[in-house]
Amino acid sequence: MSEVSKGLENVFIKTTSLTYIDGEAGILRYGGYDINDLVENCEYEEIIHLMLFGDLPSASQLQKIKEKTNESYNVPYQVFEVLEKLPHDADAVGMLETAFSMLSSFYNYPWKKDENKWRAIEIIAKTSTLVSNIYRIKEGMKPRLPEPSDSYARTFLETAFSRRPSDEEVKAMNATLIIYADHEVPASTTAALVTASTLSDMYSCMVSALAALKGPLHGGAAEATFEQLKEIGDQSKVEEWFDKKIIKEKNRLMGFGHRVYKTYDPRAKIFKKYAEEIAKTPEAKKYLRIATKLEELGIKHFAEKRIYPNVDFYSGIVFYSLGFPEYMYTTLFALSRVLGWLAHIIEYVEEQHRLIRPRALYVGPIKRDFVPLKYRE
Numbered sequence: 001m002s003e004v005s006k007g008l009e010n011v012f013i014k015t016t017s018l019t020y021i022d023g024e025a026g027i028l029r030y031g032g033y034d035i036n037d038l039v040e041n042c043e044y045e046e047i048i049h050l051m052l053f054g055d056l057p058s059a060s061q062l063q064k065i066k067e068k069t070n071e072s073y074n075v076p077y078q079v080f081e082v083l084e085k086l087p088h089d090a091d092a093v094g095m096l097e098t099a100f101s102m103l104s105s106f107y108n109y110p111w112k113k114d115e116n117k118w119r120a121i122e123i124i125a126k127t128s129t130l131v132s133n134i135y136r137i138k139e140g141m142k143p144r145l146p147e148p149s150d151s152y153a154r155t156f157l158e159t160a161f162s163r164r165p166s167d168e169e170v171k172a173m174n175a176t177l178i179i180y181a182d183h184e185v186p187a188s189t190t191a192a193l194v195t196a197s198t199l200s201d202m203y204s205c206m207v208s209a210l211a212a213l214k215g216p217l218h219g220g221a222a223e224a225t226f227e228q229l230k231e232i233g234d235q236s237k238v239e240e241w242f243d244k245k246i247i248k249e250k251n252r253l254m255g256f257g258h259r260v261y262k263t264y265d266p267r268a269k270i271f272k273k274y275a276e277e278i279a280k281t282p283e284a285k286k287y288l289r290i291a292t293k294l295e296e297l298g299i300k301h302f303a304e305k306r307i308y309p310n311v312d313f314y315s316g317i318v319f320y321s322l323g324f325p326e327y328m329y330t331t332l333f334a335l336s337r338v339l340g341w342l343a344h345i346i347e348y349v350e351e352q353h354r355l356i357r358p359r360a361l362y363v364g365p366i367k368r369d370f371v372p373l374k375y376r377e
């Protein structure tokens with residue numbers, strides 16, 4: 001008991017049948033299915049079934065998931081009232097944390113094996129309502145409850161923008177939802193697991209997870225990556241910027257590097273493909289050109305250290321092309337990842353529960369004689 005694993009590197013905190021990562025080969029599978037096949041062929045609702053019930057659904061099982069999401073989009077009106085009272089420049093992730101906290105006071109359900117998974121689907125549906133309405137409120141629009149459509153992705157876009165999205169936009173949104181759905185036990189999922197291990201309620205677990213997701217080393221990296229593209233401003237400036245900011249000043253290249261992948265993140269490849277397809281405006285194309293050049297320089301410079309593009313490198317260009325402002329990127333990540341957070345805490349509480357309570361190795365003075373205040377110097 002005398003070894004500290006800095007950053008809990010290579011510490012296994014649970015077993016899982018949800019997500020498999022081979023960080024050397026750049027392979028990601030959900031329940032054994034390759035991420036590329038799932039993104040290409042599935043709706044997000046099928047991934048909800050896969051993650052929560054262990055397999056891809058039959059047509060009737062898929063229908064049941066859709067019915068459950070469609071009937072669960074409602075949130076108490078008080079949540080919208082509070083979100084509308086926050087300052088106009090309120091942080092979007094902070095708004096979502098606030099909303100999850102409020103829902104934990106409305107739906108403080110105890111853990112019950114026959115109810116947990118259906119409660120999880122209710123949370124997934126309500127997260128769509130919250131994230132689309134955070135966008136609406138920040139853009140000065142009236143909040144609105146979703147009107148169910150044929151898919152979770154379409155309903156989300158329709159609620160946010162009050163217009164019918166194109167099939168191409170729905171396809172890109174659906175892909176985003178699947179790509180970000182789970183990634184084993186990153187910082188955010190670990191935070192959710194710590195909270196779940198005390199048998200706290202599911203919404204409180206979402207608050208913990210979201211707080212950990214927000215940081216720029218984790219889910220906040222999509223915004224930070226896009227910020228880099230804006231700062232560079234033009235493809236012709238990439239080399240100069242890289243030389244100054246990354247080589248000379250030794251800043252981290254955001255959207256690059258990963259604790260587990262020592263090669264190209266397979267999700268970054270998929271996002272790149274969608275970015276190429278969906279970036280239609282001159283501005284979006286400009287960001288794509290800057291990112292492509294930045295990627296080239298980054299790989300050349302960092303390959304020796306095995307630092308490559310991660311999932312957040314190209315996602316911002318997809319979000320931008322869908323019409324979302326940068327401040328929404330982390331909440332869009334969270335919209336998808338609630339599924340992974342919920343699936344992991346359910347797997348843990350139902351199958352392998354024990355309070356998570358690690359130790360800290362004490363390295364301070366072993367014993368000191370107490371000195372009363374008047375004798376201290």
Ligand SMILES: CC(=O)SCCNC(=O)CCNC(=O)[C@H](O)C(C)(C)COP(=O)(O)OP(=O)(O)OC[C@H]1O[C@@H](n2cnc3c(N)ncnc32)[C@H](O)[C@@H]1OP(=O)(O)O
Nearest residue numbers: 216217218219221251252253254255256257258259310312
């Ligand atoms: C959804 C996600 O969470 S994906 C990750 C999103 N985060 C980012 O894109 C932020 C940028 N990336 C990083 O900061 C890191 O790669 C992390 C935090 C994601 C993972 O890194 P870790 O496994 O913790 O590695 P650690 O931070 O210990 O770095 C190891 C070495 O690689 C270097 N390194 C790692 N990532 C980067 C980077 N993006 N740019 C420059 N150097 C980097 C470090 O400086 C360090 O170098 P040193 O050994 O010479 O001191």
Ligand SMILES: O=C([O-])CC(=O)C(=O)O
Nearest residue numbers: 182183186187259260311
């Ligand atoms: O696995 C990680 O540490 C971070 C990550 O890529 C994710 O959460 O999607």
